[in-house]
Amino acid sequence: MTWTFTRDLDSFLATAEPAAALHPAENTLVLTITAALRRHGPRFYGDGLPLFGWWRRADGTVNGWVVRTPPHPLQVGVVPAEAVPSLAHAIGEWGVTAVSAERSVADTLTASWPDRAIAQEQRLYRLAELTPPSPCPAGRARTATVADRALLIEWHRAFARDTGQSADRGESAVDDRISYGGLALWEHGGVPVSMAGMTRPAAGTVRVAPVYTPPGLRGRGYAAAVTAHISRAALDTGAAGVLLFTDIANPTSNGVYRRVGYRPLAERVVVTRAARPAVTSA
Secondary structure, rough: EEEEOOOOHHHHHHHHHHHHOOOOOHHHHHHHHHHHHHHHOOOOOOOOOOOOEEEOOOOOOOEEOOOOOOOOEEEEOOOOOOHHHHHHHHHHHHHOEEEEHHHHHHHOOOOOOOEEEEEEEEEEEEOOOOOOOOOOOOOOEEOOOOOHHHHHHHHHHHHHHHHOOOOOOOHHHHHHHHHHOOEEEEEOOOOOEEEEEEEOOOOOOOEEEEEOOOHOOOOOOOHHHHHHHHHHHHHOOOOOEEEEEOOOOOOOHHHHHHHHHHEEEEEEEEEEEOOOOEEEOO
8 A cells, every 4th residue: 555656647647547537526626637737737837846646555446646736735635544644744755835635634634733724614515406596686697708808817816815825827717718618707787797617527527616706796696696507507518517615614605505506515624834825726
């Protein structure tokens, strides 16, 4: 039983990704991050070179996955309890200063950090039965285009600031999502009032992200409407599952997603040391 670590994405994709895809919801971040790196190159998330890892059982079965894209937290997918101590030892040698993982795994990985702090608590939801808001707010949804690029970049950066993420990838994230119709706007009177995006399908699942409404326009049902619209678009891609993350500390967004049909699946935390790197939301 051992961990293997490499900077060779092709090796990870060939050896570890097929097994990770058997748990697409729990490994959603690992799968979407590695898919983006395959499509856009190793420096898509930052200047540091990514690192990939997988754990094998004694029978050779791959059953644990991590990916690190500096300066972002180490993203931990499904990892069995017996693999966590050796992973903790490894990340100690690397000088990792932030971990994103299921709560109990994150606690074990960072137990030796004297200055540990929880930077964010996240809840993973899966769509059960799509329930568009009723009554629906005034306006309509449409797919965002290149003509909306400046506004979308501004809103991506605002979303990143609101959620403690890095705003550095605003332009590249918008360009990527526009390229496959992965951003939608809710308009009222012909003016965009809310935005929702979705990832490309990965192992049969799509994740809704980001969802953003400017502060002065909140509380009018726009976020629920545009989330329902992008969720329908995700289902129309043929996705077997639609996922999204929320900040547990935000009761408004959690309530919105429950009302349109999402149900809690798991909880993750981002644990940091003294320095607080940006959270990756691929």
